[in-house]
Amino acid sequence: MTPARTSLSPTEQRHPATEDIDTVGTIEVLRRINREDHVAVDAVAEVLPRLADVVDLAAERFRRGGTVHYFGAGTSGRLGVLDASELMPTYNLPPGRVVGHIAGGSDALVRAVEDAEDSAAEGRRDAAGLGPDDVAIGLAASGSTPYVGGALEAARAAGAYTVLVSSNPGAPLAAGVDTDIVLRTGPEVVTGSTRLKAGTAQKLVLNGFSTALMIAVGRTFGNLMVSVVATNAKLRERTVRILQEATGVAEAEARILLERCDGDLKTAIVVALAAADPAPARHALARTDGSVRAALAELDGHGGAGS
Template identity: 80%
Template sequence: MRAADGALSPTERRHPGTEDIDAVPTLEVLTRLNTEDRVAVDAVRAVLPALAEVVDEAAARFRRGGAVHYFGAGTSGRLGVLDASELLPTYNLEPDRVVGHIAGGRDALVRAVEDAEDSTAEGARDAAGLGPDDVAIGLAASGTTPYVGGALATARAGGAFTVLVSSNPATPLAAGVDVNITLDTGPEVVTGSTRLKAGTAQKLVLNSFSTALMIAVGRTYGNLMVSVVATNAKLRERTVRILREATDLAEDDARILLERSDGDLKAAVVAALADVEPARAHELLAATAGSVRAALAAAREPIRDAGATGA
């Protein structure tokens, strides 16, 4: 007898198209999984207007010195921690500007701490201290995770901008957030296994959100990763290629300019394109919150005579 599922999150319901998944050839198993993965992509496209609002709000707070915090349990929590940790080297992001919190703490990253998600108090503790310049994003495929609910309630009480990302259109947590993003991913291929397409959709949302946020706050120049931190040989070569892409410099000239710019790729780009010394490029970047495009615009502005008067 099929259990009544009217009150269940869609992620917990049984998928009618995969009930015989254990009785079909391997290729058919993989084909059905791949077909359902496409659902995740379409689900993200449907929420882009709401996600754009979140990016714009986060960028405004980020410019004021605020931070973005992800809260989740299990797969959702791990995805949040992963996204936050990858931003540091990719965009030279300062520590604690984008932070991932997972129910159960660090241990839950490598082994399941299933009961941790039931603690509203732990979520509240992890969100303590968030204020008006911060953004709290709760990740909960089921839309019912107590840990996430506790974190979002505390963050909102502190004045933070709050967002919920779930796959449950009837989530009870929606009433307590500023923006509710519902990913219509439906039942999983394996019932309740939200690490599948619900998790895939969350990963796509996080990729899009954090990348758009970094673009909005000037961590790229065009589509070039000019904020990358060259911590190994591969990345050092990448900085040379990016500088050459941005400026059309010869390879030897690019290497020399990077060295003169103390390895700072942004400064090297500004120095080359604005035809200024690296020291001046550093000054321009400091005055424009590190945005290459804004620094180049500032470099083109005429220098005003401090003693000049009149129109």
């Protein structure tokens, strides 16, 4: 067995349990990959307290109009862009509030632009314009990607809060950020293939961070996706179901409520639960940054507590 080179990032070291993986049957290959997937889940569980602190800080800045930016190269960059892009349809988030940046630009989403990650200058350019109310999250399995380093350096110089998410306890970029989140995923099943455990752990961190952020800023009501915008027939039917779940009204009444509220789901929920007219419901939502629960409290909580 070849000894691990401990000077390398753990993601670049050989995994002793998979050195013979090309000699075993397919089911055993899949079992070994699956066992390592559990390592990724456990690694995320260990960092939840630090992640919670980042969510709370980001939510405070977000409420003041700040933005969140992800920076990464390769798999890490694609995961950041994916997370940011999915928030817009799911939570009706305006463009520019959570933004994913990938080394090499949009071309790198569908093909490898491997040398782009070596450009700290590109990272600095992509972080230009960030300010004190913004949050910059660097995603780099090795914790050493120059593109990510350049972006975080520029972001911190501009007063933004900076976070590094890596799988390397000795990440070179860690010293230059406000919060260092280390996912202890260890060596990969296939040496250096960080699209496996390291990528899975990053995806879980992003899922948790952005979902908790959206909850914190009132983009849900209970566990209901109340910020969804009904832009097609499927989504219009979903808003009817969500309104029924949130308020307990029958389907026919839900449809009438939505029509009275010009199709706006949050307004319809507040109207139903606070026994209010649409106009004061809209005003309460506007004053509370679109939070259904806060709008209900402002209207004196007339009606149920929600989901």
